[in-house]
Amino acid sequence: MTRDHHRPVTVDAAYFESVAEGPAPDEVREIADRTASVLVRGARAQGDRALAERVVHLADTEGMETLADMWSSSTADSLAGSLWRLYVVREWIHADPVRAARAFEAGTSTAQVALAVAGVADPPDPEAMCHVIDDVLRGIVHSDFADVLWRASAVVHVMSAGRALTETRPSDVRESARMITLAEELQRAGHLELAGRLS
Numbered sequence: 001m002t003r004d005h006h007r008p009v010t011v012d013a014a015y016f017e018s019v020a021e022g023p024a025p026d027e028v029r030e031i032a033d034r035t036a037s038v039l040v041r042g043a044r045a046q047g048d049r050a051l052a053e054r055v056v057h058l059a060d061t062e063g064m065e066t067l068a069d070m071w072s073s074s075t076a077d078s079l080a081g082s083l084w085r086l087y088v089v090r091e092w093i094h095a096d097p098v099r100a101a102r103a104f105e106a107g108t109s110t111a112q113v114a115l116a117v118a119g120v121a122d123p124p125d126p127e128a129m130c131h132v133i134d135d136v137l138r139g140i141v142h143s144d145f146a147d148v149l150w151r152a153s154a155v156v157h158v159m160s161a162g163r164a165l166t167e168t169r170p171s172d173v174r175e176s177a178r179m180i181t182l183a184e185e186l187q188r189a190g191h192l193e194l195a196g197r198l199s
Contacts, residue, residue, distance in 0.1 A: 028070075028073075029073075029074070031070070032070050032071050032073075032074055032080040033074075033078065033079065033080050033199070035070060035071075035080070036071065036074075036078075036079040036080035036082075036083050037079055037199070039055065039058075039083065039140070040079055040083065040140055040145055048141070051141055052138040052140075052141040052142060053138075055137060055138070055140050055141055056090075056134045056137045056138055058087070059087045059090065059091060064087065064091055067083075067084065067087055068084070071083055071084035071087075072084050076185035076188070076189060077185075077188065077189060077192055077198070078198070078199065079198055079199055081185075081189075082145075082149060082186065082189040082193075082198065085152075085182055085185060085186055085189075086136070086137060086140075086148070086149075086152055086186075087137075088182070089133060089136075089152055089155065089156055089182070089186075090133045090134070090136075090137060093129050093130060093133045093155075094130055094133070097126030097127070097129045097130050098126045100126070100129045100159060101124045101125055101126045101128070101129045102162070102166065103158075103159040103160075103162035103163045103166065103167075104118075104120060104124045104129060104155070104158050104159050104162055105123055105124050105162065106161075106162030106163070106165050106166045107157075107158040107159055107160070107161035107162030107163070107165070108122075108124075108158060108162070109165075110161045110165070111157055111158045111161040114153075114154040114155075114157040114158050114161075114183075115154070115158055116154075117150060117151055117153075117154035118132065118151060118154040118155045118157075118158055119132060119135075119151065120132045120155065120158075132155060133152075133155065136148060136151050136152050136155065139151065144193075145193050145198075146190040146191075146193040146194040147190075148190075149186045149187070149189045149190035149193060150186070150187060150190040152186050153183045153184075153186035153187040153190065154183075156179050156182055156183040156186065157180070157183040159179060160176050160179035160180045160183060163175070163176040163179065164176045
């Protein structure tokens with residue numbers, strides 16, 4: 001019996017580099033989008049308390065680095081990008097709730113409309129700031145996602161207004177500008193969600 005012998009496939013350095021680099025950008029984007037969709041659309045369909053707490057503490061259990069790897073490169077007008085921005089806001093507040101409360105209180109004088117939407121206790125103490133952002137994330141399970149995005153936007157808007165009034169170092173001014181951008185992105189994402197165009 002004769003056997004057909006095939007020439008072995010030549011594996012060059014480029015092959016190993018492609019494997020070492022991990023999944024292609026399109027695959028990463030697809031995984032990010034699918035994960036975000038399951039988290040938001042699936043979570044809203046179930047709506048139980050234990051699931052809401054898991055969603056709130058996702059960054060604590062999985063690590064912000066894991067969420068960053070999954071979602072940070074997603075655009076602001078996507079479901080994955082919106083989730084990333086929500087967890088960034090939570091991380092900001094929990095990292096320094098005293099500063100967050102101080103900024104929020106200072107911003108209440110100039111951001112009255114956002115203040116009404118934010119739903120933060122008056123006066124806003126550090127514990128209240130942590131509670132309100134966690135409550136915002138619980139809304140992923142219990143509320144319309146557009147409302148979640150608008151409420152988060154309102155919290156960030158008031159904080160950024162307060163920081164612009166009270167913090168004058170160049171680095172603080174740049175961070176306030178980033179917060180304003182983030183608030184605007186969350187607000188736009190809320191409108192896209194309402195129109196059924198956030199995916």
